[in-house]
Amino acid sequence: MYDFKFHSAFSVDDAAAKLAAAEDGTVMAGGQTLIPVLKQRLANPSDVVDLSGAGLSGITNNGDSVTIGAMTTHAEVAGSSDVSAALRSVAEGIGDAQVRNRGTLGGSVANNDPAADYPAALLGLGATITTNQRDIAADDFFTGLFETALNDGEIIKSVTFPNATKAAYAKFPNPASRYAMVGVFAAQAADGVRVAVTGATDCAHRGPKLEAALSANWSPDALDGVTIPADHINGDIHGSPEYRAHLVVVMAKRAVAAAG
Amino acid sequence: MATVSMTVNGQAVSGEVEGRTLLVQFLRENLNLTGTHVGCDTSQCGACVVHVNGDSMKSCTMLALQADGAEVTTIEGLAQGGEMHPMQQAFQDNHGLQCGFCTPGMVMSAIDLVAKNPNPDEATIREQLEGNICRCTGYHNIVKAVQQAAKATGG
Numbered sequence: 001m002y003d004f005k006f007h008s009a010f011s012v013d014d015a016a017a018k019l020a021a022a023e024d025g026t027v028m029a030g031g032q033t034l035i036p037v038l039k040q041r042l043a044n045p046s047d048v049v050d051l052s053g054a055g056l057s058g059i060t061n062n063g064d065s066v067t068i069g070a071m072t073t074h075a076e077v078a079g080s081s082d083v084s085a086a087l088r089s090v091a092e093g094i095g096d097a098q099v100r101n102r103g104t105l106g107g108s109v110a111n112n113d114p115a116a117d118y119p120a121a122l123l124g125l126g127a128t129i130t131t132n133q134r135d136i137a138a139d140d141f142f143t144g145l146f147e148t149a150l151n152d153g154e155i156i157k158s159v160t161f162p163n164a165t166k167a168a169y170a171k172f173p174n175p176a177s178r179y180a181m182v183g184v185f186a187a188q189a190a191d192g193v194r195v196a197v198t199g200a201t202d203c204a205h206r207g208p209k210l211e212a213a214l215s216a217n218w219s220p221d222a223l224d225g226v227t228i229p230a231d232h233i234n235g236d237i238h239g240s241p242e243y244r245a246h247l248v249v250v251m252a253k254r255a256v257a258a259a260g
Numbered sequence: 261m262a263t264v265s266m267t268v269n270g271q272a273v274s275g276e277v278e279g280r281t282l283l284v285q286f287l288r289e290n291l292n293l294t295g296t297h298v299g300c301d302t303s304q305c306g307a308c309v310v311h312v313n314g315d316s317m318k319s320c321t322m323l324a325l326q327a328d329g330a331e332v333t334t335i336e337g338l339a340q341g342g343e344m345h346p347m348q349q350a351f352q353d354n355h356g357l358q359c360g361f362c363t364p365g366m367v368m369s370a371i372d373l374v375a376k377n378p379n380p381d382e383a384t385i386r387e388q389l390e391g392n393i394c395r396c397t398g399y400h401n402i403v404k405a406v407q408q409a410a411k412a413t414g415g
């Protein structure tokens with residue numbers, strides 16, 4: 001790891017000011033992705049601004065939606081009675097207990113790993129990402145491989161998830177890393193049926209074919225005839241594009257079955 | 261260099277570290293607490309697990325400066341008055357270790373898991389120890405050890 005100057009931020013404004021003053025600064029949340037990246041020398045920031053003292057953690061449920069602070073850990077979400085069972089199960093299935101004790105919602109969303117779990121939940125529930133500059137709809141946020149709509153220096157403060165009538169997440173975890181080989185979040189959301197897929201392509205996305213079939217008939221059987229072409233699907237030593245394309249439909253069925 | 265201060269196994273400690281100094285480096289190299297191991301250095305194996313403010317964390321994936329002001333417990337902080345912690349005793353009783361390399365992290369994770377699940381079934385134990393890899397035991401005796409310790413500590 002190259003050395004850097006470490007700062008603790010005492011608020012979001014303080015973090016933004018410290019980032020602005022740095023030659024090439026980055027924020028750090030739980031560090032569960034950023035520290036491995038720094039160790040591999042894939043990044044070489046001059047300054048690292050730690051957000052743990054910036055007052056960004058906590059969960060509030062106002063009856064229609066739940067707002068989760070960016071620095072809330074996966075373990076805190078998994079253990080919260082203010083969070084829906086579907087969202088709890090997403091957090092519970094991330095990595096291992098020690099990763100869940102440090103990794104955060106904001107870090108996961110900002111990082112936008114192609115196999116990360118939270119992006120599917122944000123898309124599947126039609127969440128809104130609140131930053132220190134604006135509100136961004138989940139549908140506009142995840143733009144590509146490790147790419148998001150965030151500007152340089154923009155900091156996620158929280159994510160608001162509207163309640164859904166029914167929702168569940170089904171994930172086929174990679175047996176070694178626990179990241180999603182494929183994960184599908186399916187919901188009868190406030191604005192209709194939403195189905196989001198992670199792990200299959202360069203970035204989590206909604207599944208229009210799956211949504212159309214499930215809007216007509218909310219049942220696992222409705223997906224019987226649906227096939228996903230393997231063209232743009234990821235292939236690696238863990239699974240071919242055809243295998244992952246098949247998993248998308250299987251996971252979608254399991255999600256709908258679990259949602260009831 | 262920056263100054264970091266924390267409480268480790270009940271003792272106030274401080275030292276000079278770089279931004280990039282990992283918590284595990286600070287524990288092993290500054291404090292000579294070499295019971296905490298580095299197996300993979302890639303956040304996978306759990307040999308480096310310690311408790312930070314009561315929760316188990318991988319000390320190879322945390323900066324020393326992120327633990328500024330924290331209460332840290334390492335494997336060296338478990339035995340009291342020459343008596344092993346019930347989890348350490350249970351690992352010995354059940355042959356829950358062979359080479360012992362994974363054991364410090366395994367014990368620290370297991371204590372956190374029993375604190376949060378006082379009466380864990382086998383599936384819960386296996387799930388909650390997913391972040392700890394053991395190349396020797398095949399895990400069966402580790403699971404038995406955790407079950408014994410959970411009973412001993414009132415689960």
Ligand SMILES: Cc1cc2nc3c(=O)[nH]c(=O)nc-3n(C[C@H](O)[C@H](O)[C@H](O)COP(=O)(O)OP(=O)(O)OC[C@H]3O[C@@H](n4cnc5c(N)ncnc54)[C@H](O)[C@@H]3O)c2cc1C
Nearest residue numbers: 029030031032033034095103104106107116117156178179
């Ligand atoms: C062994 C292991 C297994 C894992 N398994 C899974 C898994 O199964 N599923 C899964 O989804 N993830 C998994 N992860 C990743 C984990 O969820 C991480 O916690 C997450 O990707 C990053 O969150 P973090 O808080 O650690 O962020 P960091 O590593 O601190 O930051 C990640 C990136 O986000 C940026 N960032 C952080 N917070 C903000 C913010 N508030 N605003 C703007 N930018 C920000 C940082 O600058 C950095 O670029 C795993 C990680 C490990 C080490």
Ligand code: FES
Nearest residue numbers: 299300305306320
């Ligand atoms: S050394 Fe930290 S997880 Fe392996």
Ligand code: FES
Nearest residue numbers: 358360394395396
């Ligand atoms: S006892 Fe040897 S690695 Fe676990």
